[in-house]
Amino acid sequence: ALDPATPARVALVGDMIPSLLTGLAEALPSAELGDEADADLVIAAGSRPALRDVGARMHAAGRAWLPVHPFDGRFQLVGPVVVPGEGPCLECVALRWASTTPFAADHAAAADAVAVVPRDPSLDAITAGFAARYAARWIHAHDWLVASTVLVVEPKVMEAEAHAVFRVARCGTCGPRPYAGIVSPWRA
Structure with a gap:
């Protein structure tokens, strides 16, 4: 964790509409924007394929990062770190x-089909604020709450709620070997 007086080095990456990335930069005024390689935290805003690419790089490097998921027309997800x-x-x-x-069973294909479209500036401002808050809590305090919850923003009803998210035992990316990728009817 960094001393709050020390400027954090943050990298903003992804293919999300630039207004969201600009909003993130404005919401983190004490952060020094830099390259992915030397950042204290990488914040990725983009399509699911772009987030998967960033996730693969960060996983291989063993580095923490914060995904800002694409808005699917109903929900905007932020996190977890x-x-x-x-x-x-x-x-x-x-x-x-x-x-x-x-x-x-069809969720992945449907979610991957979400196009990066012109965004609502008010939703971008809300999303950038929440993402900046998650980033600051991780960078300055290593707050494990932001590493174990996904924030779900539902603009239609003006709600935001943090949902706990746990590792999936059969996850092909981070699941324990030799069980990763094995389909089990008893586990989510």
Whole structure:
């Protein structure tokens, strides 16, 4: 954890509409924006394929990062801070989220089809604020609450709620070997 008086080095990456990335930069005024390689935290805002690419790089490097998921028309997800080997990864979040839908088997294909479209500036401001808060809590305090919860913003009803998310035992990315990727009817 960094001393709050020390400027954090943050990298903003992804293919999300630039207004969200600009909002994040404005919401983190004490942060020094830099390259992914020397950042204290990488914040990735983008499509699911872009987030998977960032997740693969961060997992291989053993570095923490914060995903800002694409808005799917109903929900905007922020987090959790992904800490390789410690908490849930991006795939765990996707598997847990899919398990709450009536079309779990088709969820990945449907979610991947979400296009990066022009965004609502007010939703970008809300999302950037929440992402900046998650980032600050991780960088300055290593607050494990932000590494174990996904924030679900539902703009239609003006609600935001943190949901606990756990590692998935059969996760192909972070699940324990030799069980990773094995389908089990008894586990989510």
